[in-house]
């Protein structure tokens with residue numbers, strides 16, 4: 394199964410390039426689809442949604458987003474994701490058209506999930522992101538919740554940004570969400586869009602199931618996407634580098650209820666002192 398996707402740079406039209414396009418046609422995913430586009434100053438990207446909702450995340454740069462009569466001007470907050478401040482996003486419901494117009498060179502993520510029932514278009518401002526520090530010891534990470542399951546904005550989509558510092562692990566201890574078995578576990582597919590600082594860095598991501606039918610350990614570079622159709626999916630960051638990833642999740646029920654690998658759950662029982670060290 395092809396779980397690691399390298400970035401491409403396919404020109405769609407003058408000033409617009411597609412860096413990633415993960416769909417149900419080219420991946421094992423049924424619920425999540427994902428695109429990354431680069432849009433040059435003054436260029437526009439237009440899309441008509443079918444039975445999918447979309448969260449437009451301005452990874453870097455500044456854009457206008459037009460959805461019907463709504464125009465969200467000058468959104469986007471950072472030159473690089475490693476400024477570690479939240480960014481602006483726009484939620485667009487199914488069967489709508491949208492336009493992204495760049496006011497400076499911008500990289501934009503388009504996160505999709507199935508949706509039949511129309512919801513209002515919403516600007517999700519950077520200041521609306523819930524910021525969370527998770528973990529202790531070498532399991533610390535910073536999370537920006539763009540569309541958590543507590544948000545009523547979307548029908549199926551969940552979107553989150555995660556920063557993991559040098560020598561730390563995230564999505565760890567390994568957890569999975571691949572059984573539609575609530576309240577114990579929810580079924581959510583997931584994509585990871587990765588960036589590294591500095592850009593020559595790499596991280597390791599393992600995707601594995603209990604029966605090891607899937608057991609892949611990938612060397613992930615700046616700009617790669619990892620697809621998680623099922624299984625546990627921890628990320629390890631080498632010393633000296635910082636990792637960023639954007640997660641998109643969706644499934645039959647919009648609840649993030651994960652199940653930790655019982656072999657490694659003991660990690661959570663450790664204590665730390667005030668410095669976060671053992």
Ligand SMILES: O=C(O)C[C@@H](O)[C@H](O)C(=O)CO
Pocket residue numbers: 527534553555562563564565570583626640651
């Ligand atoms: O807490 C983390 O380290 C991030 C992960 O939870 C990540 O968003 C994910 O795997 C979601 O299932």
